[in-house]
Amino acid sequence: MGISDLETLSNDEIAALPVDRRALLVLADAVQLDTWNWRNWCLGFSQNRPSPGLATAEAAIAEAWGWLISRTLISTKGGSYDFHDFHVTTAGREALERGLAYVQATIRLDVELVPSLERKVRPQFLLGDFELAAFAAMREVEIAVRDLGGLGTDLVGVPLMQNAFREGGPLHDPTVHPAESVAQMNLYAGAMGLFKNPASHRRVDYYDPSEASEVILLADLLLRILQRQRASSSS
Incomplete structure (x- = not known):
């Protein structure tokens, strides 16, 4: 039309x-x-x-x-x-x-993101760099997991998540049910494998900007879980 x-x-x-x-x-x-x-x-x-x-x-x-x-x-x-x-x-x-798809995606993303995503990711998204914004969002998750877990730069992506959240890993929570621990590890590893790793090796086109906005919102959720985990361990 x-x-x-x-x-x-x-x-x-x-x-x-x-x-x-x-x-x-x-x-x-x-x-x-x-x-x-x-x-x-x-x-x-x-x-x-x-x-x-x-x-x-x-x-x-x-x-x-x-x-x-x-x-x-x-x-x-x-x-x-x-x-x-x-x-x-x-x-x-x-x-x-x-177009309308861009408007709908920006509305979907019209929420308060964690500070790192507000500073580094939202501006890229609003400029229309959907691939870079989604990749940068997942990279912030990777950085946060590495920092919180005290892990080195030799591990990236899926292996980093598996080492961080595995049983005995620095971000493993022994107080929760083992199935929940495995689910958390799989959640973070899956997010890296599906949304961060491919963009590290090849161009990923987000023809629907709403999909990119959902990746950013997923990264926001993963970062908030880490914030809660950091606060819990500090207390």
């Missing part, structure tokens, strides 16, 4: 669209028309549309504008005292350029 397709949709079709998809169509149409006042855009939208279902479509369009504001894809226009004036933000321009 292209940027000019909004006017080709019926009122019912507009109302039936998911709000994020509908919002990007609205934003693209407003940019194409060089609109800077969303109230005027709404008036123009309603002017030539058929009456049946118009009220429902208008409510859906209003919801789309609200969604754009809440996601900071548009903002009030600097120097203007008219609430209806707006400009497209940097995030909004990125959304139009990269």
